[in-house]
Amino acid sequence: NKNDKSNNGAKYLKLEPGKSYRIRPVFKPHLFYKYFVERPQGGFGQAITDQPDSCVIKKKYGEMAKQRFAVNIIDRADQSIKVLEGPMSILKQFADWASATGTDPGSKDGGEFALRVECPGNDRKKTKYIVSFINYTPFTDDEKAMIKSGMHDLEAIYKATPQDQIESKVYGSEEDQQSDVSKKKPVASQSSSNKSQISYYLDF
Numbered sequence: 001n002k003n004d005k006s007n008n009g010a011k012y013l014k015l016e017p018g019k020s021y022r023i024r025p026v027f028k029p030h031l032f033y034k035y036f037v038e039r040p041q042g043g044f045g046q047a048i049t050d051q052p053d054s055c056v057i058k059k060k061y062g063e064m065a066k067q068r069f070a071v072n073i074i075d076r077a078d079q080s081i082k083v084l085e086g087p088m089s090i091l092k093q094f095a096d097w098a099s100a101t102g103t104d105p106g107s108k109d110g111g112e113f114a115l116r117v118e119c120p121g122n123d124r125k126k127t128k129y130i131v132s133f134i135n136y137t138p139f140t141d142d143e144k145a146m147i148k149s150g151m152h153d154l155e156a157i158y159k160a161t162p163q164d165q166i167e168s169k170v171y172g173s174e175e176d177q178q179s180d181v182s183k184k185k186p187v188a189s190q191s192s193s194n195k196s197q198i199s200y201y202l203d204f
Contacts, residue, residue: 010152013075013082017119017127022076023084024137025106025113026147029091030154033065037170045170050160056167063170070154071106074143081150083157086129090115093131103136111136 013021033052037045049055052065070085084090094105094113103109114132139147161169 010157011080011082013073013084015086015115015117015129017117017122017124020114020116022134023113023115024074024076024143025084025094025110026072026074026081026151027106028104029069029071029094029106030158031067031069031091032158032160034068035063035065035166035170037061037063039171041172043172045172047161047166047169048158049166051163056163057170060167061171070158072147072151072154074146076112079146081146081152083152083154084115090129090131093129097131097133108139109136 013023015021032048033050034048035046035057037057039045047057049057049065052058052067055065057063058065067088068085069088069091070083072081073084074080075082098104103111105111105113112134114134116130116132118128118130120126120128
């Protein structure tokens with residue numbers, strides 16, 4: 001699937017309604033705050049902030065960044081390492097399992113999980129993610145070698161945009177903002193950073 005790769009070179013697990021995925025978390029999740037905003041001139045703007053309570057986007061536009069997480073996982077569909085990004089409702093289920101078992105899901109003693117995406121009535125805003133434990137699966141020697149060479153650097157991928165740049169990243173340049181609204185481009189023609197990941201990044 002060519003759409004599971006973003007312009008930063010990382011491979012993502014693309015979550016689609018009605019599908020289930022078998023995954024093995026790898027090490028710790030990375031938490032961050034992200035804006036995903038529909039622009040007045042068309043298209044979407046997204047950016048990560050490390051100042052969710054005092055960010056210029058919140059102060060000037062009243063937009064709230066949503067907390068999300070990302071974690072490296074082994075996708076059992078093709079045995080490759082991908083980035084799973086999602087809402088905190090997914091992470092909470094992993095945390096509940098860790099609390100109940102005393103085991104870190106992404107540790108060498110962790111396990112394999114099923115992640116099911118449910119979308120009642122095809123209403124994407126009602127999307128639910130159900131995490132189910134399958135089995136304890138210590139990393140094999142092959143997996144250890146793959147992890148050593150193929151881990152995605154989550155801190156680099158989800159690096160915060162500086163305050164003096166975040167407004168133009170979310171809303172576009174002043175020139176973009178003043179462009180004729182009748183010239184709105186469909187989402188599909190936005191830049192590559194938005195194009196392939198629009199549905200994937202939506203904060204449901």
